[in-house]
Amino acid sequence: MDIDQKIKDMAEHLYPEMVKCRRDLHRHPEAGWTEFRTASMVIQELESLGYEVHFGREVIDGSQQMGLPAKDVMDACMERAVEEGANEKLVAAMAGGRTGVVGILRTGRPGKTVALRFDMDCNEVEEAKDEKHRPYREGFFSLHPGCMHACGHDGHTTAGLAVAKILAGLKDELTGTVKFIFQPAEEGVRGARAMAAKGVVDDADYLLGAHLMMPPVGFLGYDVRGFLATTKFDADFTGVPAHAGGMPECGKNALLAAANAAINIQGITRHSKGVTRINVGVLNAGTGRNVIPAHAHMEVETRGATTEVNDFVQKRAEEILKGAAMMYDVKVQFIQTGGAASGNNSPELSAHVRKTAERLCIFNRLEEVHDIGGSEDCSYFMERVQKHGGQAAYLIIGGSLAAVNHNNYFDFDERALVLEAQLLSTVACELVKG
Known part of the structure; x- marks a missing residue:
């Protein structure tokens, strides 16, 4: 069986687990710099898969953190995280909002270093509570007043963990190194600078980020340009x-x-x-x-x-x-x-992603997304990798959204997670070979 088929089978097999994970995260949203429960869960999952894991002060430059919540808010969120099942020692080690996590898969064989970035925080939005909103209707709406995953970061974190599981299962067939970057505080573009300043992507030859957006499942924006x-x-x-x-x-x-x-x-x-x-x-x-x-x-x-x-x-x-x-x-x-920072995909990496997507035949629309007009702090990682001579790309994954991003009726089709996990896993496996 070739590696493409193995990855497809693994992604499909993980679908029920991804749904469960995403809905748990949706039920327990955490705003920027307070992702103590989410980060604790990510750390424990990566460690169980055999990853080398770094977090807290190791991956966050405190002098570069922006828009931190007040200390009493931070303390209350730490207490809540522990009450909701987070590891108390891990939470304590992330005091001060140092909720970033980096997991490293070292194969021990020569190859490139590929970094994959996933954001974890929620929006400060009060989630809709009526029957036409699926998370409410099916019982996985937010437990935290004024906080909601209204931008799909619960899906991003879930997809990241699925890719980590797939690549851990393929470790013996891989070369090089894969780094998983789980970033806090994307909302308000606050978190990436503090991780980039710590040098977490300085050794990366390639960096990939992705976002669930409005187009239907099956859409892939492979060449994103124009982040302001x-x-x-x-x-x-x-x-x-x-x-x-x-x-x-x-x-x-x-x-x-x-x-x-x-x-x-x-x-x-x-x-x-x-x-x-x-x-x-x-x-x-x-x-x-x-x-x-x-x-x-x-x-x-x-x-x-x-x-x-x-x-x-x-x-x-x-x-x-x-x-x-x-x-x-x-x-x-x-x-x-x-x-x-401003951001544009590296043309060579965009072309590689398109070629891989065409081979996999899992997307029915492949498009360039230019003049995007908004901002995304993944651009700090992209800029840093590109300045060091590497390549970076940001992808748009169709999610068949129920409402636009940041709306209190936001929801997405969880089948998109399978496509994202399959694509990112396949591209990462290709890139580490150089």
């Missing part, structure tokens, strides 16, 4: 309160500084090297109609066709915010809460 670089940051203005009628001259108005900045950053010059985006999504200020506002909180995101273009927009936005603060004699402080 992005920066997410908060700006907090601090002024001086005063009575608005009695002594307005004693106040320093943080609200007016923030409002002035919000309007003016919309006029940032476009860039000749590519498209740009900027948005003020949140602006909160003030305590009462007769009080000069002393505080204003703004949440901003910038995007650009390349990291260079995005850096230009971000720099100009911060200059305008500082200028507005100076105009109103208030202070402003910035905190970066997320970010991603």
Whole structure:
């Protein structure tokens, strides 16, 4: 029996197990940097398969973490994870939100190093609870208020573990090394930078990532281009309160500084090297109609066709915010809460994936996906591998979604997991041979 057939049979055999795993994860969603139960489960599964496993401080650079939850939130999530079956020692070792996991399969034979990346976190969305929503109807809806797997990361983690099981079963037939990267905090593009900075993909010759999306099962987007670089940051203005009628001259108005900045950053010059985006999504200020506002909180995101273009927009936005603060004699402080590099597939690797998919005959639509317009922090891994001379590709897997990503009725056809596991396992087996 050839290796393609072995992988197909193993993926099909794992389907009931994948459904069970995915639904368990869907039932227990964990937001970015709090994936203690999920990561604990991943660690234990990889160890049981004989993988060399690294996690916590080994794979997360704490100085590069963005958008961490408050300590009391983190502590509560750690307690909840243990209550829901997570290994207490493993959870403790991931304190501070260091919930990344890397599993390494070393064959001991010469070959290439292939990295596969899977994200684990959920969205902060309240899941629909009515009969037309399958997870509710069939009893695997979220147990955690305000948290839901509304972007398919429960499926990504499940597919990653299935591929790990398939490749462990084929270890004696493989060469080289395969690295499994289970990443926290993709939502808000917060997590990949801290793992990339730790060097987890620096030895990778190839990197593959994938995402379940709206097209029907059987769709494969094999050449993804146009991820926008992005920066997410908060700006907090601090002024001086005063009575608005009695002594307005004693106040320093943080609200007016923030409002002035919000309007003016919309006029940032476009860039000749590519498209740009900027948005003020949140602006909160003030305590009462007769009080000069002393505080204003703004949440901003910038995007650009390349990291260079995005850096230009971000720099100009911060200059305008500082200028507005100076105009109103208030202070402003910035905190970066997320970010991603720009990203494009390596053409050679995209072509290889297409060729493999055509041979396997498991997808009925193979398409290029260009000008994707959004951002994904897998781009940090892609950029790092490509800068080291390697190749990277991001794939879109059709999931026949019940609703768009991030919607509270989100669900996907679990048959997509079989196709994803089969494709990634086959491509990895080919790439390690070089």
